[in-house]
Amino acid sequence: MKRISFMLMLILVLAGCSKNTEEVIEKESFSEQAANTFIINEQNFEVIPFFNEYTNFTNGEYLDEDERIKSFSDIVVKPLSEEIYGNSYGLYNDPQLSAPTNLQKLQDSLIELSGEYPAIKSIIESGLSDAVSMLKGEDYKLYIVPFNPDYIYGSQATKGVSGFAAGETGSIVLFIDPFNYTEESLKAAVVHEYHHSVLLASGFFQGNKQTLLDWILIEGKAEAFAKTLYPQYESYWLEPLNPDTGAKVWSFIEEKSKKLFRDEDLETLYLGSTERGFPELSHYRIGYQIMENLLANFPELGVEEWTYMDSEEILKKSKAESLFEGG
Secondary structure (H helix, E strand, O other): OOOEEEOOOOOOOEOOOOOOOOOOOOOOOOOOOOOEEEEEOOEEEEEEEOOHHHHHHHOOOOOOHHHHHHHHHHHHHHHHHHHHHOOOOOOOOOHHHOOOOOHHHHHHHHHHHHHHHHHHHHHHHHHHHHHHHHOOOOOEEEEEEEOOOOEHHHHHHOOOEEEEEOHHHOEEEEEEOOOOOOHHHHHHHHHHHHHHHHHHHOOOOHHHOOOHHHHHHHHHHHHHHHHHHOOOOOOHHHOOOOHHHHHHHHHHHHHHOOOOOOHHHHHHHHHOEOOOOEOOOHHHHHHHHHHHHHHHHOOOOOHHHHHOOOHHHHHHHHOHHHHOOOO
């Protein structure tokens, strides 16, 4: 099952990409952190700090870029993939899991992240408690992974947190920048990915039913869930598209949703398209606008009801087409 990304870095700006891999890294110790388990309303959760693999990587000495990239894959990416998917090839094309070039910043981040871990675990548990109170799910594992220090813009744009729900595996990965995250941004990410996990495990794509509209509404539902729990939560990817841009994006979605789902179409909305006049994260914005309109028109709908509601029914009830008629 395709994994869902929560703001996996747009306009990724590589910092220090010409860094000499022979640079001496200041070796500092950090406190070992163990996994923590807890139960909320009969659901079992395990929070797992995925730090040791990164530390082993930063402690290595690499003669060239190729060796650094291969070592990161062998030491970090493949073991994480094995943990989540049971194979070594489940993680690919994820900017967060490209080999960091700034090893000193990664080392600093690991030390800070380790120190912040008790607070992070507490915030995650609080967010999960909020989520479970609104929507029943299964048992989940949450992996805490350092935010790739090369992506300066990404950390600032997402307030230090991004992540993904690994389909039906029951695993959630959270990339955290200990210097930029806030309690609000971490809770919002946790409940967003929790909602993805619950929805995908329900068989939402049963019978291999996938359309571009489905993927857009998956994001819209997760954002609506976070906003329901945290009304004061704000992010730039919730800002509505202007009427003309919205009409262009919606026309693209309508056309592509008549055909078999293609990753390239979702990527066009995710990254944006200068040629088409699409801003980045158009799918988040359109998806949230549709859900926001649905809930405004039908405030009596419960979270479970709209979570599992079919995409076509959501379109009809939200009057989505009228939202994107253009200026």
